[in-house]
Amino acid sequence: MELTITVNNREYTLEVDPKESLLFILRERLGLTGTKNGCSQGHCGACTIVLNGKAVKACLKKAKKINRANILTIEGISPEFPNKELHPIQEAFIQATAVQCGFCTSGLIMELFALLRENPSITEQGIKEALEGHLCRCTGYQPIFDASLLAQKMMRSKNSG
């Protein structure tokens, strides 16, 4: 099938198998390897991207379901870094030492990106629930949780300032 999608503000038209996953399209066809493949089964969250404003697992989205979709990946949230600033969520992950091996990181950042945009004042419990679907074997989650709160604070003060 012919698929037209917008990824990180650039439109692509591709010839793909309708059963192909968005994860495969991003990584193997568009070379956007920042989105990670931890299971291809919807279990780990490493492949999370933002699709039409919502965080979704790219490994579960089939090509036939995403025609005309608007997609944002980790490569798209601070595309001009280091010429311009990092996104506050990225900055918070660095400051809170929420990155170890980094394999879960882009999925988590994209989840938070959608979450904090939709609900900037989400509760601590809300954050925990949203991140529940993301596995991280390295950090023990505490640093990721700390980073999430820090990101929320940074984004708030940015919006008010």
Added chain:
Amino acid sequence: MTEYQSIGKPIPRSDSREKVTGSALYVDDLRFPRMLYLKVLRAGVPHARIKSVDITKAELMEGVYKVISKDTEGLDKNLLFGTCIFDQPPLAVDKVRHAGEVVAAVIADSEKNALRAVKNIQVEFEELPHVLDPYEAIAAEAPLIHERNGQYKHLPTFVPVPDSNVFYKYHLKKGNDTEVFREADVIVEDEFEYPLMNHATIEPHGAVAYWDHAGDLHLWSSSQAPFVVREVLSDMFNLPMTKIHVNIPYLGGGFGGKSDYTIEPLLTLCARYVPGYHVKFRLTRKEVFIGTVLGRGLKGKMKIGAKKDGTLVGIEAQLYFSDGAYADTSCNVVLAAGHNCVGPYFFPNCNLQSFGIYTNTPPVGAMRGYGHPEGQFMIERLLEQLALKLGIDSHTLRRKNFLRPGDTNSLGQTISEHNGDVVECFNKMIEALTKNLLPNEDDQFFYGRGVAALVKSPVQASNAASCVFLKVNEDLTVNISIGGVEMGQGCLTVLAQIAAETLKIPVKDVRINYEINSQLTPYEWQSVASMTTMRVGNAILAACEKAVTQFKKNAALVFDCDISELSYDGKTVSRGSENIPLKDLVKGYQYEDGHAVGDPILSVGSSVVRDVTLPDLDTGQYQPYEWTFGAQGCDIRIDKTTGKIKVIHFVTALDVGKVINPDTARGQITGGVMMGIGAALKEKILFNKKGIMQTDNLRKYRIPTMTDMPEKFTCILVENPQPDGPYGARPIAEHPIIGAPPAILNAFQNATGISLLKLPISSERVLTALKQRS
């Protein structure tokens, strides 16, 4: 106290920008010209003789370049690899010994085409009875998994028991080992279980192999052990090391699951049939479970005796490890568990036996903690029973028996001040834990508090070495090449701090080259045993000190003096009030008329483990490396209706020697504790009756998620310096996993009066136990 510029500072991780922007490259992110893909056919039966493998149909399928099976021309059917016991073929030849074992492989132009061809390979098996349980595997009627057990080439320390499934029996004797309980007034004993587990790194294993037309082998792999892989491949292919290029990109977690070797022998063997092509082999999540290595898998008995006043007098234990189809990777785990199961306590008399046993599961290998969590789970649970029987508070019982300077551990080694202080760790842990009041039982919940202490020594080759190359660039920035692998633990940052401190320059001016290429990178044994900070750190320290001396030597030529008259401050070399900026010394010194003296700054450093010996075959005694002590404790809440356990507060106190980076150290603790919570409450590999793994994805094999996180973590870094550690640091990364399961089960017992001895205690098991009690 010394004022440090970089040591002890929470420097942000040097790899974090790459990782938060998605630009850090992992093996599956690498792209090459002429790429092909490998997919494999796995046995699907746990124990069988292979009668035939028919690949004729598969060979003719679309996109297929090569199908490899036992009958493939040029395949050496006698090829076995390993590093301790050479018992493993890269591809099954006569038998399969676990259901995930590879019987045939297809190389094709896409994974899809490779997979299609794999499905068209026909294998005929003669199935054999299989065995998964270590007790059953040592019974007389058990099926023999390796008929040649005892005949394989092996290191002299790992002595197999021929005509049995026991590939290694370790026996440690200390004091009066035949009558260990002679002076005991009270004896307690129990039987324990630590199940098979999976490392569950979020990055699945992957590798790319490429044989070029000059006969060189290029490999990119998600490996913690590039130089072990190189050695194995060099042996396998009889290839000089100058023709093997092992490259390691960023790793998405290791925890021992990517140590030694996993998929590299098979992939390189297959890729050899298609020279000129880059062949990628990336495992599916299911393959990570069934086709790499597992961890733990202990069943065992322990018996301890004490005098009336609580003084421990003796310990006896038998540890049986179900180590899967191939032995190599687990030999040292069996050894470590054998002598470390005594925990950080003084026992004058020990009789400890540890058995490595072949079973029909994937091979069992290294896993964070390496034998220590298993054995110390037993002792820490059993001490709780002893305290009850003696009527002594369990904290007092522990304090009374902690290994103190001057005491000998199970191996007969004398503990000294510089090993750190378990009493201080324990006291600080208790102090932090008891700051919060433990609520009283109510209608909905039980509340419990439990503690454990821990000790660990790095288990490593007795000549394990780390080497580094250092160059100071013309702008005075520094590159240091290391063979240690950054797999998430943060070694790039911590090692840069060590270098910066020694060279007296800002951390930002140091780049630790993480790109490993075995042709260019100096030798490193492997990144395991929590030793990177210490061993590579010491190598860096040596290289930096040499660089400082070289700066001084250049300056000494200019000043025409002895280097002892000179001082170095990171900016200049000075003699009294005169100084020369480093910039003018870095390439040697050039006079105004153009002529130059001295040499560019370029140094090497190495650090080799010293005084580690091999176990004595009779007594089991040997000299391992140094020790790290710690203590852990927790408060838990047990839901009476759901059986769910929530950790309210988890405290870890580790004697880290000297903290290099408090943030990365804390990250090792929160991460390790969380893995321990997984072992305590959730994780267990299960097989069905047919010997097929049931928990083969991340839904069925449940690792902790964010809601399993304790409500509060406390991490206490005690600092009693290690004299031979860089700036006094000692290993800490695996340690936080050790005490978590026993602390949680002790808390459970204190809350409910029920003593559980098998891990994990899932909510179903908790509910059943509560029901049985009432």
